[in-house]
Amino acid sequence: MARVIAGRAIVAGAAEGEALVSAEPLSFWGGFDFQTGTIIDRHHPLMGARASGLVLVVPFSKGSSTTTAVLLEAVRAGTAPAAIVTTGTDAFFALASIVAETMYGRSFPVIALDSPDFALLRTGDRVRIERDGTIYSDGPRA
Amino acid sequence: MQLSERDERMLAGDHGPAAKLAMSILVRMADVYGAESLMDVSQAHIDSTIYLGDATLEFAERLVSLGARVAVPTSLNVSGVDECGWTKWAVPAEWAAKAARQMLAYEKMGAVPTWTCAPYQTAMRPSFGQQIAWGESNAIAFANSVIGARTERYPDLLDICCAITGRVPAIGLHLTGNRAGEYLIRLAGVSDALQHDDQFFAVLGHLVGKLAEDRIPVVEAVTARPHEDQLKAFAAAAASSGRVALFHIVGITPEAPTLDAAFQSHAPMRVMDVTTGDLRGARAELTTADGRDLDMVILGSPHFSLEEFRRLAPLVDGRRVHPRVRFLVTSSRFMKEQADAAGALAPALAFGAEVTLDTCILASPMLPPEIRTLMTNSAKYAYYAPSLLNTRVTFGSLADCVASAVEGRVVRDEASEALWRA
Numbered sequence A: 001m002a003r004v005i006a007g008r009a010i011v012a013g014a015a016e017g018e019a020l021v022s023a024e025p026l027s028f029w030g031g032f033d034f035q036t037g038t039i040i041d042r043h044h045p046l047m048g049a050r051a052s053g054l055v056l057v058v059p060f061s062k063g064s065s066t067t068t069a070v071l072l073e074a075v076r077a078g079t080a081p082a083a084i085v086t087t088g089t090d091a092f093f094a095l096a097s098i099v100a101e102t103m104y105g106r107s108f109p110v111i112a113l114d115s116p117d118f119a120l121l122r123t124g125d126r127v128r129i130e131r132d133g134t135i136y137s138d139g140p141r142a
Numbered sequence B: 001m002q003l004s005e006r007d008e009r010m011l012a013g014d015h016g017p018a019a020k021l022a023m024s025i026l027v028r029m030a031d032v033y034g035a036e037s038l039m040d041v042s043q044a045h046i047d048s049t050i051y052l053g054d055a056t057l058e059f060a061e062r063l064v065s066l067g068a069r070v071a072v073p074t075s076l077n078v079s080g081v082d083e084c085g086w087t088k089w090a091v092p093a094e095w096a097a098k099a100a101r102q103m104l105a106y107e108k109m110g111a112v113p114t115w116t117c118a119p120y121q122t123a124m125r126p127s128f129g130q131q132i133a134w135g136e137s138n139a140i141a142f143a144n145s146v147i148g149a150r151t152e153r154y155p156d157l158l159d160i161c162c163a164i165t166g167r168v169p170a171i172g173l174h175l176t177g178n179r180a181g182e183y184l185i186r187l188a189g190v191s192d193a194l195q196h197d198d199q200f201f202a203v204l205g206h207l208v209g210k211l212a213e214d215r216i217p218v219v220e221a222v223t224a225r226p227h228e229d230q231l232k233a234f235a236a237a238a239a240s241s242g243r244v245a246l247f248h249i250v251g252i253t254p255e256a257p258t259l260d261a262a263f264q265s266h267a268p269m270r271v272m273d274v275t276t277g278d279l280r281g282a283r284a285e286l287t288t289a290d291g292r293d294l295d296m297v298i299l300g301s302p303h304f305s306l307e308e309f310r311r312l313a314p315l316v317d318g319r320r321v322h323p324r325v326r327f328l329v330t331s332s333r334f335m336k337e338q339a340d341a342a343g344a345l346a347p348a349l350a351f352g353a354e355v356t357l358d359t360c361i362l363a364s365p366m367l368p369p370e371i372r373t374l375m376t377n378s379a380k381y382a383y384y385a386p387s388l389l390n391t392r393v394t395f396g397s398l399a400d401c402v403a404s405a406v407e408g409r410v411v412r413d414e415a416s417e418a419l420w421r422a
Helices: A069-078 A091-104 B003-013 B016-033 B056-063 B095-107 B139-147 B156-165 B202-209 B228-241 B276-285 B307-314 B331-339 B347-353 B377-389 B398-407 B412-420
Strands: A002-008 A008-011 A015-021 A054-059 A083-087 A112-114 A127-130 A133-138 B038-040 B044-046 B074-076 B167-169 B182-186 B217-220 B270-274 B296-299 B326-331 B352-359 B375-377 B392-395
Touching: A002 B056, A008 A091, A015 A083, A015 B375, A069 A091, A069 B056, A083 A091, A083 A127, A091 A112, A091 B056, B003 B044, B016 B038, B016 B056, B016 B156, B016 B167, B044 B156, B056 B095, B056 B156, B074 B095, B095 B228, B139 B228, B156 B167, B182 B202, B202 B217, B202 B228, B202 B270, B202 B377, B228 B307, B228 B377, B276 B412, B296 B398, B307 B326, B307 B331, B307 B347, B307 B398, B326 B331, B375 B377, B375 B398, B377 B392
Parallel strands: A015 A054, A054 A083, A083 A112, B044 B074, B182 B217, B182 B270, B296 B326, B296 B375, B326 B352, B375 B392
Antiparallel strands: A002 A133, A008 A112, A015 A127, A127 A133, B038 B167
């Protein structure tokens, strides 16, 4: 893995997967079908993409307060992303992971990046996240 | 982080296992938010009422089984089912039963069964400066911006933890300094006539939601004087297309008597001009249907208010919904009673309108598959329905929604159209 990015672990955890990246914020309610793990927001560039098991990289959550509940359902159903990476702290994604751990003993890492680092990740990059928030990516060097 | 003695006792379980669970989630979230302490709220609004599946139900019933009780006056958002009306629609019986169980769970916690996404139009409307913990994106934006109450943008599952503990992280929009405007959005050459068009504030909200990114927008040069339901439409639109939890409109919203006050004397981080062309583009985005086909007119996201029933009454007087079209208004049991008592419900029913209570078409799987094309005056319905319901939507004024329901196909008022073309 070529690239090392220093992220901040908002909810710590280890994960590995392919990156699914967009610069557009996403609401999970009305934007993500927890039964299929697919992004369904027709206004979003990732419309139609399957996010289950991937490292989802979006700047922040927008829209509905129900985003957290949709993510909790996704963890229960086994369709959640393996990790979520944002710019800045996103409380919605963090809460979903914290409650999922409380309810089901399963959480996913939520990592915050500085804006310039966010732009280093590309869809399809192979990404590994460590508990301290460090992200290793096989994407091309800057 | 500094916890009060009472917080510590709650965390230790002295107030029972439900308060312990709620406080433990709250403390972890306070750390995520970077809070140095917790603070009191005097009211809560719970969006976690929306039934999605087994996880939302298990969470609610877990809290009840631990003996959860809300510590402050608490209103409830929409549920997943109209308990009295669901059999007239395509709601699966299993869904209805589980959604009703979830409703019962939140009632058992001692919350007031308001069942509405417009709690600010009930007796539980908060006051200026009041510290509250609200969920539901449109209600958050309205409470902060139009009333000047203070809530952070609380997500489902955390709102109820705040209600059970009566505490929130002392961060974000609870604090005066974080309520200053950040982006300045100026109307540039947008005619007063267009600003008085019925669709204007919903469209402006949709556009501002996108332009604001994750910042607090201040809108300047609004010459129209929007009524409360237009500000409600703006808030709902901006909180759907974006993440707006607080906006200021100079000269209109309470924390923005002047531009300087809205920015708390800071300079804007960005300045953007919005033209009639930008608004025309935003309006076009809200219409995803391409023809004039119409299966259903849907009003009431956020929930239809008494004043909206009153505005609808003269428009439907002496007219009938076309036999091929359904005309649905979503509201709450409380508001329906108010409208009925005021004589504002009967004209809608005589017109052929149906009323669904305590939920909406986005929160309850009620639409039969043959309903493919909708028309609405709600930017929130227009934003979410294509993705959530696989329907196509025409966005239009209240008058055009009524006229189209009568005609059985989408029609638009030419004088209004001319304003948007100008």
